[in-house]
Amino acid sequence: MSTLTRYRWPGLLVFALVVALVAVTGGLAASNAGAVYVRLDLPSWAPPQWLFGPVWTVLYALIAISGWLVWKSHGLDRSFVPYVVQLVLNALWTPLFFGAGLYGTAFVDITLLWAAIVVNIVMFLRRSRAAGWLLAPYLLWVTFAAALNLSIWLAN
Numbered sequence: 563m564s565t566l567t568r569y570r571w572p573g574l575l576v577f578a579l580v581v582a583l584v585a586v587t588g589g590l591a592a593s594n595a596g597a598v599y600v601r602l603d604l605p606s607w608a609p610p611q612w613l614f615g616p617v618w619t620v621l622y623a624l625i626a627i628s629g630w631l632v633w634k635s636h637g638l639d640r641s642f643v644p645y646v647v648q649l650v651l652n653a654l655w656t657p658l659f660f661g662a663g664l665y666g667t668a669f670v671d672i673t674l675l676w677a678a679i680v681v682n683i684v685m686f687l688r689r690s691r692a693a694g695w696l697l698a699p700y701l702l703w704v705t706f707a708a709a710l711n712l713s714i715w716l717a718n
Contacts, residue, residue: 588656
């Protein structure tokens with residue numbers, strides 16, 4: 563039995579924990595995000611504050627599963643560079659936007675995050691079509707979030 567096969571299910575737990583750490587980092591850095599969000603001058607198409615938690619929960623699960631699928635079939639290879647980069651940029655956005663109120667800097671971060679996700683998808687698609695496609699909803703949400711970030715930056 564190969565090492566990857568033996569650790570297949572514990573590996574999923576590790577990916578879930580790493581992604582949860584990203585989520586918790588953002589959450590701890592901006593525990594008042596809901597209060598900040600409702601005080602912002604928001605565009606008419608801004609989603610309600612309660613929607614972010616459920617959406618991000620699903621997206622984080624997809625990110626973890628995607629990484630795990632590639633890891634269990636190919637191990638940790640160079641395709642994980644953009645995976646790690648997008649996780650770091652993801653973790654930075656919430657403290658920048660909600661914690662520090664740096665909407666312009668947060669927009670630069672989310673733009674770089676978007677690019678990292680695109681590269682991540684391309685590299686994961688070469689290793690596992692399922693893993694690459696699991697990141698598509700994440701890219702769509704970050705595209706929407708970037709437009710929202712830009713709108714908020716310009717209005718506030």
